[in-house]
Amino acid sequence: MASVRHTGVRVKPRLSALALPLAAFALLLAGCVRVNVHGTPPPSEPEMPDTLRVATYNVSLYDEDTGGLVQRLQLGNAQARRIAAVLQKVRPDIVLLNEFDFDPDGRAADLFQRRYLEQPQPGGGEALRYPYRYLAPVNTGEPSGLDLDNSGSVGGDGRERGNDAWGYGLHPGQYGMLLLSRYPIDATAARTFRLLKWSAMPGARRPVDPATGAPFHSDAIWSQLRLSSKSHWDVPVRTPLGPLHVLASHPTPPTFDGPENRNGLRNHDEIRLWSEYLSPGDRPWLCDDAGACGGLAADARFVILGDLNNDPTDGAGEHEAIVELLEHPRVLRHATPRSEGAALAAAEDGGENGRHRGSHAHDTGRFGPRVGNLRLDYALPSVGFSLAGSGVFWPAPGDPDTELTAASDHHLVWVDLQR
Numbered sequence: 001m002a003s004v005r006h007t008g009v010r011v012k013p014r015l016s017a018l019a020l021p022l023a024a025f026a027l028l029l030a031g032c033v034r035v036n037v038h039g040t041p042p043p044s045e046p047e048m049p050d051t052l053r054v055a056t057y058n059v060s061l062y063d064e065d066t067g068g069l070v071q072r073l074q075l076g077n078a079q080a081r082r083i084a085a086v087l088q089k090v091r092p093d094i095v096l097l098n099e100f101d102f103d104p105d106g107r108a109a110d111l112f113q114r115r116y117l118e119q120p121q122p123g124g125g126e127a128l129r130y131p132y133r134y135l136a137p138v139n140t141g142e143p144s145g146l147d148l149d150n151s152g153s154v155g156g157d158g159r160e161r162g163n164d165a166w167g168y169g170l171h172p173g174q175y176g177m178l179l180l181s182r183y184p185i186d187a188t189a190a191r192t193f194r195l196l197k198w199s200a201m202p203g204a205r206r207p208v209d210p211a212t213g214a215p216f217h218s219d220a221i222w223s224q225l226r227l228s229s230k231s232h233w234d235v236p237v238r239t240p241l242g243p244l245h246v247l248a249s250h251p252t253p254p255t256f257d258g259p260e261n262r263n264g265l266r267n268h269d270e271i272r273l274w275s276e277y278l279s280p281g282d283r284p285w286l287c288d289d290a291g292a293c294g295g296l297a298a299d300a301r302f303v304i305l306g307d308l309n310n311d312p313t314d315g316a317g318e319h320e321a322i323v324e325l326l327e328h329p330r331v332l333r334h335a336t337p338r339s340e341g342a343a344l345a346a347a348e349d350g351g352e353n354g355r356h357r358g359s360h361a362h363d364t365g366r367f368g369p370r371v372g373n374l375r376l377d378y379a380l381p382s383v384g385f386s387l388a389g390s391g392v393f394w395p396a397p398g399d400p401d402t403e404l405t406a407a408s409d410h411h412l413v414w415v416d417l418q419r
Contacts, residue, residue: 085124102176141169
């Protein structure tokens with residue numbers, strides 16, 4: 001395999017297939033939700049590497065209709081082929097895919113694995129196989145039965161229906177998450193926080209109508225609101241470097257609301273949940289969907305993955321929570337992943353980019369001149385690891401790989417971890 005560029009870091013060639021023998025796996029039933037876990041014995045046991053590549057990628061593989069993504073993948077989908085090609089070139093050992101529609105039987109995940117990842121794609125590399133995966137229900141598109149946007153009605157059509165779901169979405173499972181791994185996932189030890197109430201968080205940023213000073217939501221609705229717009233997962237993976245807790249999430253964008261800033265405040269607290277999860281002390285309010293309460297063990301190693309929808313300095317949103325997470329004592333201090341393509345794109349797009357304060361080489365998403373390009377996607381390892389490399393897959397203009405990045409307005413972010 002050729003060296004991966006587009007990142008500001010040159011990376012040595014990697015093995016095309018890495019896996020461990022199958023460990024027992026199970027369906028996790030937590031809080032009356034169904035979790036789809038997949039594991040298939042690999043054909044052989046290769047030499048164990050000393051470097052682990054972990055990545056996050058918002059792939060925009062969603063559809064406005066129930067089952068729409070499955071149908072598109074069955075027919076053959078150019079966007080999915082480009083996404084698979086990017087993964088085949090970067091070849092992460094563990095990757096979180098945001099905005100991959102959830103279906104209870106995992107049909108979309110099956111199709112994407114068999115027909116796209118396991119088939120060499122134009123512009124990609126060798127076929128790529130992930131023996132293990134984790135996916136579970138999300139709040140997006142799940143009807144709440146409540147008037148969450150204060151429109152005076154519940155549900156309705158299109159965006160009105162989406163606004164009254166527990167997380168914005170046009171059908172249950174839209175904008176879901178999919179975790180793929182070359183190494184065994186310990187599904188029985190996984191924790192999900194989809195049902196956690198926003199009001200349970202001490203100091204929760206409850207939205208207020210600035211015109212009246214009154215809470216935007218009534219007490220009856222506020223007491224039922226869920227914090228996570230999709231879900232928050234703690235998924236243990238047994239890697240050659242030891243147990244790794246993948247902390248996965250996709251907070252709501254801090255936009256598409258009104259002067260009450262309900263999405264901006266929710267985004268802040270969704271990000272803050274991870275800081276709480278990592279901090280010492282009792283957390284009796286921090287209860288997962290199976291009823292177990294408390295944060296992550298003090299000696300556990302982790303990586304935080306996801307499109308967190310918040311740049312530390314620029315764009316919409318309350319930036320305090322993401323800055324706090326980046327500076328958390330348990331998060332490894334390291335050079336920010338970067339790419340030459342991101343810096344050049346900001347100069348080309350102009351507009352709001354000219355007013356941004358952060359380094360454009362760190363941007364991970366391209367959103368046009370009105371919004372500008374932002375750092376929204378994160379792969380944050382814990383202390384206890386050393387960083388062997390990192391990058392953002394964002395080719396410079398004129399590079400043949402530029403066509404692959406048209407599949408999503410976000411770019412894959414990766415880190416290479418060593419003991």
